[in-house]
Amino acid sequence: MPRATNAPASRARRKRVVAASKGYRGRRSKLFRYAKDAQMKGKYWAYRDRKTRKRNFRALWITRLSAAVRAEGITYSRFIEGLKFANIELDRKVLSDIAVHDEATFKAIVDKARTALDNKKAA
Secondary structure (H helix, E strand, O other): OOOOOOHHHHHHHHHHHHHHOOOOOHHHHOOHHHHHHHHHHHHHHHHHHHHHHHHHHHHHHHHHHHHHHHHOOOOHHHHHHHHHHOOOOOOHHHHHHHHHHOHHHHHHHHHHHHHHHHHHHHO
C-alpha cells in the first residue's frame, strides 16, 4: 500500500495559522512554529483580559463616584447606602456617567440619597 501523507490539509492548516498571525513582529508572523505559539498566547491573553477589563472598569466607576460624591460632602459608602433607602436602582456605570456628564442631575440624586439617610436615622 502506498504511503499517504496529509500534505494538502497540513499545508492549509499551517498557512491558516501563519495568515492569522499577520502583523506580529519578526519570525512570529512568518514561521509556523513561532506563529503557533504566538497565536496560543494571544488567545490566552485575550480570554484572560476580557475578564480583567470588567474589573478595571468597575474600579474606574467606583473611583469616579467616590470623587464626585466627596465633592458633594458625603462618603461613597454612605451614598450607596442612601441609594438603597431611597429606592434608586442605578448601577455604578450609569451613576458615574451621570456624575461626569450631568452634574445637576447627580447633585439631585445625592440630595435624595442624603434625605433618605436622614429620614432613616430619624425613624
